[in-house]
Amino acid sequence: MLKITYHVGQHDGGYAYRLDNVWSEPFPTHHQALEAAKIAAERQHLEGRDAEISYQTADGIWRHEHALGGDRPETVVVDDG
Secondary structure, eight states: OOEEEEEEEEETTEEEEEETTEEOOOBSSHHHHHHHHHHHHHHTTOOOOOEEEEEEOTTSOEEEEEEOTTOOOEEEEEEOO
16 A cells, blocks of 8 residues: 655745645644644545546656546655654
């Protein structure tokens, strides 16, 4: 199972959460950013519908896949202070 981790920390004059190197909008307080990260993590658990997806890889090859709507990742929120 895929596991994704949201990190909460200082960013852009306030606090924010990030997934890999992508930051959310800044929040005025640490508590607000932490709560927003928890909400984002919970949304990852919502099942959707199966779908056919197509995308182009970095080397220019088109890929077509069937994505299962119930295939949801495990999520973790880490408070980096």
